[in-house]
Amino acid sequence: MLKPEVSSKLRAIVGDRYFREDREALVAHSYDGTPMLQSLPDGVIYPSSTEEVSAVMKVLQEFRVPVVSRGSGSNLCGGTVPVQGGVVMVMHRMNRIVEVDEENLTATVQPGIITADFIQHIENLGLFYPPDPSSMKISTIGGNIAECSGGLRGLKYGTTKDYVIGLEAVLANGSVIRTGGKLMKDVAGYDLTKLLVGSEGTLAIITEATLKLIPPPKTKKTMLAMYRDLYGAARTVSRIIESKIIPATLEFMDNPTIRVVDDYARLGLPRDMEAILLIEQDGDPESVERDIARIQDICRLEQADRVEVAESREEAERLLTARRSAFTALARLRPTTILEDATVPRSRIADMVLRINEIAQKYNVTIATFGHAGDGNLHPTATTDARDAEEIHRVEEAFAEIFEASIELGGTITGEHGVGLVKAPYLEWKVGEPGIEVMRGIKAAFDPHNLLNPGKMFAKSSKKRVVLQHG
Amino acid sequence: MLKPEVSSKLRAIVGDRYFREDREALVAHSYDGTPMLQSLPDGVIYPSSTEEVSAVMKVLQEFRVPVVSRGSGSNLCGGTVPVQGGVVMVMHRMNRIVEVDEENLTATVQPGIITADFIQHIENLGLFYPPDPSSMKISTIGGNIAECSGGLRGLKYGTTKDYVIGLEAVLANGSVIRTGGKLMKDVAGYDLTKLLVGSEGTLAIITEATLKLIPPPKTKKTMLAMYRDLYGAARTVSRIIESKIIPATLEFMDNPTIRVVDDYARLGLPRDMEAILLIEQDGDPESVERDIARIQDICRLEQADRVEVAESREEAERLLTARRSAFTALARLRPTTILEDATVPRSRIADMVLRINEIAQKYNVTIATFGHAGDGNLHPTATTDARDAEEIHRVEEAFAEIFEASIELGGTITGEHGVGLVKAPYLEWKVGEPGIEVMRGIKAAFDPHNLLNPGKMFAKSSKKRVVLQHG
The missing domain is CATH 3.30.70.2740 (Alpha-Beta Plaits)
Structure with a gap:
């Protein structure tokens, strides 16, 4: 439980409606996307601005109250479970697209915007933001930044880190830093931008991000290749890269996954295959045609049992369904x-x-x-x-x-x-x-009192290494 | 001057030949590529291995001796001037290409290799390492990493930071850390790799780097556009990007530069132009043709006075000479x-x-x-x-x-x-x-005694901001 003094100070900053200590709110923020982890916070706060975040941090630092900032909590590492109690800071109210700058190809957003909403907005403008974590329909950009989310397009386009070029963040003591900017290059001091990406809420609370956008590929093709031999599939992956082709997507499913997916989605997948590769290439039409033709050759060379190239968007969707349904x-x-x-x-x-x-x-x-x-x-x-x-x-x-x-x-x-x-x-x-x-x-340089997402990243003690017995 | 005890310990580590205190060696390492800066070190050491670097750092930390690690010293920020004396550590002996892994498209190198030699080696294998600082004929990869070097291809391909995916580095206390690896994705803890890139020798001494390589573009085209109106040139830059074209190179020269370059290289440049843009696009042939055609349209739309597209490699070289000779x-x-x-x-x-x-x-x-x-x-x-x-x-x-x-x-x-x-x-x-x-x-977390390149990055006092009078 928070001291009444802390509660009333927090309430004064965000208003009664946006600071909650009721059981319902606490339980709802006691877990995240990770199975088997739960821990109750002492309060839940919903700031609406950088100024509010800063004011909240000053109170929390003064009273040494831990804080876990979070978006939708779709992470899979227990990253937003409040294991030491304290306050969960939910960023959903700070969900504006502050600006899309088409001259500089940048977007500036608040952390609470849903990833898919942002991507939709950007694509409607004819632009492209590649990071596409599987959770994108519920995850937030702030959460993606905290975790450095990847996705299916990572191979060719990189991950969240490659697109964050500027940040505004509130430090544990409430002061506000600004890193980078609408700048393709900036070497003024240590690269705090890239350091904060993937720092899992342990160094600062991200309140605004400037993201690099790129021109979208003109076209895309999708194919599946199926193998009786696992090594054939793996060699295909290496051979494609060695042939100096970097596909947009190059996904893998093993036999147990194939069986389960087929039971679920009834796609008529061959259940005796050891591996399926889902491959997509995007870019200019001629280049895509050439790459897909070359990739088919490689698949066959590596004894793929079946190769299917989607001839329409609907067929591509069907092939993608196989991989997309894996987790479900x-x-x-x-x-x-x-x-x-x-x-x-x-x-x-x-x-x-x-x-x-x-x-x-x-x-x-x-x-x-x-x-x-x-x-x-x-x-x-x-x-x-x-x-x-x-x-x-x-x-x-x-x-x-x-x-x-x-x-x-x-x-x-x-x-x-x-x-x-x-x-x-x-x-x-x-x-x-x-x-x-x-x-x-x-960590200590940013957060000397260990208040930002304490208990994460650093364990009390490391696990002993297993002695492997194999071969 | 170093204490005789320190000198003899250092000599014992690297051998007599590779630790020098003679005036010639000290003077030769008292300056770098930056004008008007000079400061004598107390010794110059040339380690040949990570183990030697580690042993040297243990001695220097014990005796609290500053150390400036450097490659060729071609930087332009006074980054390798030993302003607080101590030892200059020259990395030139550690100049091996440890491995080029064509399956994973990575190269692992020691820091002392000359950038151009590395690039040549990679290109001979049919691969591509894009960062191309102007100093590449003398600079080292280690120096490029320390400074996060850019170059002419930065717009499309990014800078050194975007290609360093793993590092081995020796800390101030002599312990060795390894970050990243041959991995396109790694979120195990804070991103020390990207933090060390651009840290200017103030956090650790880089002893090995794993670099990402990419497939080379199949073709390239070069063009010049000349403007009587500076804004026309600037608008061209924005319009190209807005048209969703990211050129490989998009360089600018103003009128004073044009005049000087023409005096020097006798290229017959029109001396009354306010600006020249040098533009290159690379990629698959059809895409390059299309982009260059579209860029020409944009240049004309923005009132370019003259547009020249190189029809041969020799002509491209002539156009490139204009930009390349600017500094000289x-x-x-x-x-x-x-x-x-x-x-x-x-x-x-x-x-x-x-x-x-x-x-x-x-x-x-x-x-x-x-x-x-x-x-x-x-x-x-x-x-x-x-x-x-x-x-x-x-x-x-x-x-x-x-x-x-x-x-x-x-x-x-x-x-x-x-x-x-x-x-x-x-x-x-x-x-x-x-x-x-x-x-x-x-800085203090990495180097509590402030021995690694002290006096850099952080000034004793910041300069007062100028009040601008303009308009």
């Missing part, structure tokens, strides 16, 4: 779905999928794998039951070993979901003890 | 050339050039302006004489006012040269007092 289809199987995002160099995808399968077998858990093959970002997804503590323990052990395998293959513990609460015990595996030390130092 | 031609005029890099949103280029001209007139100094119009990164260049203290004072006042103008137009004090010594007094104008505070905190 898997989520229907059992009560709890845990979606991970171990990432490896793209040349190691086949090795990684095989290791995931070995590990799943070893721990007797069900894991299906799909994801962004082109950038090595896989989503091994466990279907399980949170009520079965013993099984959940096995799932957790399996994931620990999967993270270990991805590090061993030159990869990372998280490619696009973030560290949050879930990956904190594993962060040291990737960045080492000196890396953690430096990051803790950065 | 200007440098011949008078003993001292000061090249700046004020940067504004690209829609404000014409305003900025006019302001520069007003300011030059006000202070009675000679400033010619050329630069990267497409990304708003201008190079106002003063030709002066370092021996004339009174004139130099006027030049400095003029530049202070130019920086002020660029901030006022939504720009920054440096687009690609870095802060170093030269811009340190102005940094607060861009990032504000809270921004400086945060940056100082980051």
